[in-house]
Amino acid sequence: MSINFYNTLSRRQEEFQPLEEGVVKMYTCGPTVYNFAHVGNYRAFVFEDLLRRYLEFKGLRIIQVMNITDVDDKIIKAANQKGISIDEFTEPYRQAFMEDLATLGVEPAEYYPLATEHVSDMVALIETLLEKGIAYKTEDGSVYYKVAKFPRYGQLANLNVTEMRRGKRVADDSYEKEEVRDFALWKAWKPEDGDVFWETALGKGRPGWHIECSAMSMKYLGQHFDIHTGGVDNIFPHHENEIAQSEASTGEKFVNYWLHCEFLLMNDEKMSKSLGNIVYLRDLVKKGYHPAAIRLTLLGTHYRLKLNFTFEKLEESGKIITRLRDFKKSLEGEFPVGDLRVAEITRKCVTDFTTALDDDLNISNALAALFTFMHEINSFRLTNPLSQVDAQAINALLDRIDSVLNILKEPAEEFSIEERQLIDARNKARQERNWAEADRLRKLLLDKNIVLEDTPKGTTWKRKL
RNA sequence: GGCGACGUACCCAAGCGGCUAAGGGAGCGGUCUGCAAAACCGUUAUGCACCGGUUCAAAUCCGGUCGUCGCCUCCA
Known part of the structure; x- marks a missing residue:
């Protein structure tokens, strides 16, 4: 029996067929570690875990890559405000993310590449795009992707980009570029970036966001791989741009199956920082x-x-x-x-x-x-x-x-000495047929979230979940 | 303005043209039990947002209306 997935690219359900027999190569968009991730974020990671575990259940071997975005505008700003390096700034959030994944019982991916450790891979990819005339450099030294050179742009998001309304966010972008829809591959250093920059063949600066996923996915999984996932908010622009970058540079198809997870709502609205309806x-x-x-x-x-x-x-x-x-x-x-x-x-x-x-x-x-x-x-x-x-x-x-x-495994339950004494006392009262005392102690334990059950084989106790 | 998702019982939710509209939570009645709990049995939608249409047959397909949510260069 075959597995079927709804592919965002075709907008329909398709039979899953890995490129290589018995092996699945998947890239799952990870977090930007400028804060603790909230449960809405974790919905996507748990979905990816289900996907991964089910493919394994079907006997397939998984090679999964999840990126950790540890450099972006917000991180640079926050780190500079605190007067620490971006590495120092993101470290606690990277750690917390891994702890949270473990808490949720998420099976670890094979690779968790950091963006900051793959800048040279990104630079190489940008250079290829420049050579092919897909990218251009502006006066300040930034590099942009020329969307007009990639006719398939918009295929994933089903957006006609030339007719797009000018969003508020576009106006906020202080970088100069030829067309509104062009996006940054490399951002030239600006004084407010402080110590955060890389000296590369492209000059002094730092990578744009989208390029990291193209560079790191292709590095670990090859130019053409099976599955790419993320939240629906990643469809545009992030994944659209990844396709544009990757396919323009390799001339090959990038990803066969795109799977996107819907949002988690809080009070019927998307859980997000800007709305302030976050739960950690x-x-x-x-x-x-x-x-x-x-x-x-x-x-x-x-x-x-x-x-x-x-x-x-x-x-x-x-x-x-x-x-x-x-x-x-x-x-x-x-x-x-x-x-x-x-x-x-x-x-x-x-x-x-x-x-x-x-x-x-x-x-x-x-x-x-x-x-x-x-x-x-x-x-x-x-x-x-x-x-x-x-x-x-x-x-x-x-x-x-x-x-x-992964919900059945019972962690070893621990009970305090006091709790054990209460359980013993209740058993004693019960043996003595002192029902009033037995019931009182049972109620007392229940208030402590400990449930007692009298069975023919004896009394069992457990913590209420 | 463009693109998209959703609306099924008190709550969550399956359903992809044809059997009595899955399953879970909650409630109610019963069996068991010192009493409970758990488990088991039974029970809770002549109806699927609304209005039309197609069809022998519609929750399911088509058109429209209403409502909710999201994307349109920070986003899982």
Whole structure:
């Protein structure tokens, strides 16, 4: 069975066919590290993680590159204001980004290239564009891309650039260029840049934003690779410009499949700094929201749909995870020897799960397959005790599914001495049939987010997510 | 002005011309339990923003209206 993706380039769903058998080369646009990334940013990274993990689930080897943009106008300005180097300025944000990815259970990419460490690659690419007459130098020493030389410009964004309205932002651009739509490849040094510059064959200056992705993607993945992703706001101008730069320089097709993730909304508006409706991952974790619940919230809505972020969704996700983990836990321990009788149920689950994700990562149907599976197993075991091989088969399937979702792994739960004492005291009261005291302690523990469950095998306890 | 996405139950959400409109959360009734919790069983849309049209058949296709959100050189 083949995977199908909605390709922004063709505006339709296409069967995925990697250039090289069994290997997927993908470039996922990373963060600009001038601040902490917010949960809206992380939606895209979690989507890319789902994409990556599902391709691996299908048996493909992944080579993923995620750039870290550690030089741009805002970074230079902020670093100069603080009187520190851009490296010192971005370091804590680079670190925080990696920590956040780990918190969200994102599988690491093979490469996280820094823009500042690839300036020579960018300069080489710009030189090629200058040689081919696609780029031009202005009096101040900056280099621009001549959009008029690239007839396909606008194909990805489906924009007719010559009829574009002059946006506010264009007027703000202080650099001189021949046409409004031309964009900067190299920005000549200006006094306000301070110490931030590179002495190169192009002169003293620094690279434009778009060129880093062209240079670094082609360096690690080759001139023509499989998948390129980002948020929908990257479609134009960023990805459009990447295509223009790369294809004009190599004469080859740049990327086969462009996948774009929709926005996360907060109060029905795009979550963004300028609107001031930002939520940071670390703040959510501090507030007690479980990372897996945050991951599921970001993961649980199809990537091409806008996702309205609410605390209700986080709580709902927490409940779902609790339910799934309880189910998994119920499969631990000894089971009687016997035949495999759940084969039909597991087989159906695998089919439904893969059919769903093959269809442009239809996560809703994939999760529905998992819930239906859990329901069917629970229903089955009510009258047919599971055998050891049944339990093994179910566990194996859950692990396989979780290699994609990554929400089931239970971190070792730690309880304080005080909490343990309360649990013991409650068990003692219960043994003594002192129900009033047992209930009081159970309520006390619940207020501490510890849930007690009395089962025929004894009392279990866990933290509420 | 140009381009695009979306509107399905109390909430989230699947659906891609044809079975009783998936699944989850929440609520309600029941089984189990010292009582709970979990689990299980049952239940909650004669209707898919609205108005027309095509068709034997429309949530699904076409046209229009309304509403929400986004992109148009910082943006995941």
